[in-house]
Amino acid sequence: MTSVPTAAVLLIGDELLSGRTKDKNLGFIADYLVGLGIDLKEARCVADDEGDIVAALNALRARYTYVFTTGGIGPTHDDITADAVAKAFQVPIGHHPRALEILLAYFKEIGREPNEARLRMARTPEGATLIENAVSKAPGFRIGNVFVLAGVPKIMQAMMEAIAPTLDKGVPMQSRSVALQGGEGDVAKPLGEIQARYSDVFIGSYPFEGVGGFATNLVLRSRVPASLEKAEAEVKALAEKMTREGTARGWS
């Protein structure tokens, strides 16, 4: 199997850590990367603090194929992501000529004054290339293996669409889900035995509270269709046995 690109997400913003905003970007990016065959390995969330952003970014970009950041690229004083990224890469920051053009044309079109704050959104670290923003024009940017995206979900999603064609892709992970009425306590041992026989299938067991009481989803993920099919058949047979024997009732 060829090597699989890996990724990390860095969510930036006080509002996520203060509970004011409930993040929706991690789930979207996670789903999106599955479709591209890129393995999301880690996510971090830090406040609007330059030192914290720099430290997290340098740790992540050294370790993974790609890093996607969200948030902190607007015009206000608390938008410090571009400066922090420049510091992390130890390069100067300035107004990107093409970003300036895009913003000046846009502000003219909508009749807004191109003031200093608005034009802050054209600032990028030296060496960055722009990421198109189909929603509100102010671009994101890429530098090295780091993609700097907006925090507003609709804009972030448009930016992911824009960069997707430029990313190295892997064989997409396929998944199967087998539902089990009841908890994990009886299925645990035989499920672990199935897992031990399939090193190229990742089997997870996820209990949840359903309408009729606690239940469990047994989820199989793999890049090897033949293994996935065989393992799924075994897990299905196991779940059916549990249901038949009635041992899978109740929590745990």
Next chain:
Amino acid sequence: MTSVPTAAVLLIGDELLSGRTKDKNLGFIADYLVGLGIDLKEARCVADDEGDIVAALNALRARYTYVFTTGGIGPTHDDITADAVAKAFQVPIGHHPRALEILLAYFKEIGREPNEARLRMARTPEGATLIENAVSKAPGFRIGNVFVLAGVPKIMQAMMEAIAPTLDKGVPMQSRSVALQGGEGDVAKPLGEIQARYSDVFIGSYPFEGVGGFATNLVLRSRVPASLEKAEAEVKALAEKMTREGTARGWS
């Protein structure tokens, strides 16, 4: 002002990074800690990988007053959090006598076989104390400044209730929100000037797509009521001026 306790959250689980499960625990813990006056400074999400959990936990527990982990404490093969925590603290792991008692009594009550997998849920690192689970009995645990909680939101929330009385608390951060029709471009400069005058107030600007187009929430957070009140009055006056002058229409 007395020192404020700090915290980090470590979300553990492949299912969050594969997009299968959308995390709800970070938002809950963030809100909960605000009420206790504890500053949540960072969150991380890692897969069910022992090395990744150990590295993240050791980084976070060295830096913050408290660390709260969620997920990976069930009976199946992919539940490796307790072992990873023991490894991070470099202590042995074994069946906690009181946890065994609780689980044996519970399984007897609900008529489940106390098999090896179920009793894995009684394993804790040496030196850990238990965290009550009012929902499904299998306890979480505390070791040092680390609180190991369940991943199922309902159980995690019950565990937070159980540990809240044992935590050092700070003066709760109060917040005020001022709505602004339109984007941030015109408000940015005067808002930054207000921020510069109030070092004990944190002012954030959060654009979002509302029903009638783009809008912005200006959020003030502070532990000093007098400063919060003064800064809020200035931000309100600013927002009213923007609305009156009609400069706050449209995105950016």
